[in-house]
Amino acid sequence: MPTLPSFLTATASRHGARPALIMDDRVLTYAELDASANRVANSLIRHGVRGGDRVALWMPKSLEAITSIWGVLKAGAAFVPVDPAAPVARLATIARDCEIRALVSALDRADDLRDAFGTSAPMRTVLYAGDGPIPPPAPRWVSQRWNEVEAESAQPPPLHSDDAGLAAVQYTSGSGGTPKGVAVSHRTFAGQAEWTVTSLGLSTEDRIPGYTPLSGAMSTFEIFAGVLAGATVYPVPPRLAPFPAAVAKSWSDQRITVIYVVPSVLQMLLNRGNLGALDFSALRIIVTGGEHLPAQRLGELMRLLPRVRFIISYARTEAKLRTLHEVKFPPEDIDTRTIGKTAAGSGLLVLGEDEKPVADGAIGELWISGPCLMLGYHGLPEMTAEVMRTIRLGRSESVLACRTGDLVRRHASGRLELIGRADEQIKVRGYRVETAEIESALCRHPAVHAAVVLAVPDPETGNRLKAVVVLKDGSDDGEQTLRNHCATELPPYMVPETIEFRASLPLMSNGKVDRRRLRES
Amino acid sequence: MKSIEGAIREFLLQLPTARKIRELKRGDSLFQRGLLDSMGVIRTVAFCEETFGIEIRDEEVIPENFESVRALSRLIKRAQSRSG
Numbered sequence: 001m002p003t004l005p006s007f008l009t010a011t012a013s014r015h016g017a018r019p020a021l022i023m024d025d026r027v028l029t030y031a032e033l034d035a036s037a038n039r040v041a042n043s044l045i046r047h048g049v050r051g052g053d054r055v056a057l058w059m060p061k062s063l064e065a066i067t068s069i070w071g072v073l074k075a076g077a078a079f080v081p082v083d084p085a086a087p088v089a090r091l092a093t094i095a096r097d098c099e100i101r102a103l104v105s106a107l108d109r110a111d112d113l114r115d116a117f118g119t120s121a122p123m124r125t126v127l128y129a130g131d132g133p134i135p136p137p138a139p140r141w142v143s144q145r146w147n148e149v150e151a152e153s154a155q156p157p158p159l160h161s162d163d164a165g166l167a168a169v170q171y172t173s174g175s176g177g178t179p180k181g182v183a184v185s186h187r188t189f190a191g192q193a194e195w196t197v198t199s200l201g202l203s204t205e206d207r208i209p210g211y212t213p214l215s216g217a218m219s220t221f222e223i224f225a226g227v228l229a230g231a232t233v234y235p236v237p238p239r240l241a242p243f244p245a246a247v248a249k250s251w252s253d254q255r256i257t258v259i260y261v262v263p264s265v266l267q268m269l270l271n272r273g274n275l276g277a278l279d280f281s282a283l284r285i286i287v288t289g290g291e292h293l294p295a296q297r298l299g300e301l302m303r304l305l306p307r308v309r310f311i312i313s314y315a316r317t318e319a320k321l322r323t324l325h326e327v328k329f330p331p332e333d334i335d336t337r338t339i340g341k342t343a344a345g346s347g348l349l350v351l352g353e354d355e356k357p358v359a360d361g362a363i364g365e366l367w368i369s370g371p372c373l374m375l376g377y378h379g380l381p382e383m384t385a386e387v388m389r390t391i392r393l394g395r396s397e398s399v400l401a402c403r404t405g406d407l408v409r410r411h412a413s414g415r416l417e418l419i420g421r422a423d424e425q426i427k428v429r430g431y432r433v434e435t436a437e438i439e440s441a442l443c444r445h446p447a448v449h450a451a452v453v454l455a456v457p458d459p460e461t462g463n464r465l466k467a468v469v470v471l472k473d474g475s476d477d478g479e480q481t482l483r484n485h486c487a488t489e490l491p492p493y494m495v496p497e498t499i500e501f502r503a504s505l506p507l508m509s510n511g512k513v514d515r516r517r518l519r520e521s
Numbered sequence: 522m523k524s525i526e527g528a529i530r531e532f533l534l535q536l537p538t539a540r541k542i543r544e545l546k547r548g549d550s551l552f553q554r555g556l557l558d559s560m561g562v563i564r565t566v567a568f569c570e571e572t573f574g575i576e577i578r579d580e581e582v583i584p585e586n587f588e589s590v591r592a593l594s595r596l597i598k599r600a601q602s603r604s605g
Contacts, residue, residue, distance in 0.1 A: 085555065238552075241558075242558055242559040243587070265559075268559065268563070273579070274580055483535070488540065492558060493560065497564075
């Protein structure tokens with residue numbers, strides 16, 4: 001299996017003059033993207049970044065951000081994408097957790113970085129996108145501005161050929177109270193991209209919008225599969241992204257051919273996108289997944305776009321298989337719960353609590369095996385060993401598999417049906433959220449005695465977060481104070497929209513909080 | 522009664538994206554400060570429709586109308602004159 005930079009160099013040599021990225025009015029051809037990525041790589045290498053080092057990205061989606069991902073990979077390092085909307089405190093937690101060697105950020109975040117890291121920053125270098133001087137005083141790390149990066153040599157740096165090496169650490173919400181880093185190899189991303197390009201028939205003729213945040217696992221669709229296919233990616237400018245009608249119109253104007261977004265974005269487009277008035281004649285495929293899409297909403301979308309193929313996909317950050325299940329028109333009985341076909345070599349196992357296969361028709365937990373698996377949670381060997389285990393399939397056969405926490409049922413027909421979660425993990429606008437992490441953040445506030453976070457249905461976004469809080473005696477802090485407190489530690493999508501105060505929480509006989517009673521009351 | 526701009530300002534400042542922002546002038550860019558993400562826009566539309574008893578059309582939910590407190594207030598006044 002090739003390493004990821006070979007995708008870019010191969011496409012650049014075959015289709016160098018074709019547009020790789022188009023954003024606002026800027027076009028970057030494949031030759032230009034390849035050269036810019038070399039410059040970023042050479043800058044990082046000159047500043048001491050070596051193979052296997054981690055380099056974080058904390059900046060809004062931009063051509064510089066995407067170029068930097070390729071530059072980090074070409075330097076032989078692993079990229080660590082951090083939600084640009086997350087507070088700097090979360091970046092600092094992640095940066096220290098995986099000991100980043102360098103950071104790529106935007107110039108208007110320089111003050112935040114200095115405030116958050118002070119004198120104990122793990123990174124030795126920060127590359128800044130944007131124009132203007134770096135505000136004083138000088139921090140402890142070496143700063144480089146983008147015009148200096150652009151003055152670096154465009155010669156390709158030495159190639160790293162270890163396809164089992166680390167390519168990225170993707171942080172996801174952790175049930176232990178802090179985010180955990182999913183370490184992924186080149187081989188795993190490359191295999192996922194090859195499967196995606198082949199199964200969807202992606203080519204140089206495709207135009208793909210880049211809507212998903214680079215910090216999300218789904219963005220590898222536009223980054224790696226897009227480049228492997230030689231397609232043109234249109235990263236959605238952050239200013240435009242929150243506006244459904246503006247996004248839909250831009251996709252119509254760009255004659256987008258393949259869309260891959262989470263169901264909540266499809267719902268946003270359905271509710272406010274004015275889709276019926278727009279020309280989507282170039283659009284051939286919509287892929288969606290990552291959270292449940294109500295069948296009725298999918299039906300509405302299918303009726304609006306009758307010539308488009310609709311595909312439901314399933315993947316985990318820890319297991320990058322990207323299964324594909326095509327929903328058939330007419331939408332009388334729309335099946336959005338099937339986990340579809342996947343690349344050869346990936347196994348979908350339905351196991352009981354004893355980690356042994358259950359009979360067809362019975363509900364079990366989905367485990368995944370094959371080359372799509374993560375390397376492990378970064379720096380957490382015990383937690384990795386809890387989810388990645390050797391599963392015995394027969395007398396002499398066994399495989400390494402990763403538990404998903406998703407409950408499924410395999411029907412006699414072979415159909416694999418997604419039933420729900422085995423734990424408290426939820427999805428909010430496509431983001432994976434462990435309520436325990438929000439509860440920990442709430443409990444770090446001095447006025448909070450206990451807190452429980454629940455997802456409640458919301459017509460616009462699918463789910464919204466609600467916290468139920470018991471304050472310590474004598475405290476009278478209000479909803480806004482606690483929300484502000486959460487916002488300094490957590491990304492905005494994890495901040496509860498409503499906070500309800502109670503004198504106590506309902507308990508079950510085993511002493512745990514009775515979440516069902518809270519949800520129903 | 523609160524002014525339209527005052528009510529919008531108060532609403533925006535309690536969004537989770539407001540974080541360290543304590544003050545919002547009527548011309549300040551809501552994008553520059555990272556205040557409006559997709560959730561923020563959805564909630565702002567719902568807030569304006571409920572608070573001012575108006576209907577904001579889909580094609581009006583575009584960056585130009587959400588540029589600043591002043592732009593939002595103009596959008597609301599336009600919607601009010603339509604229904605009134």
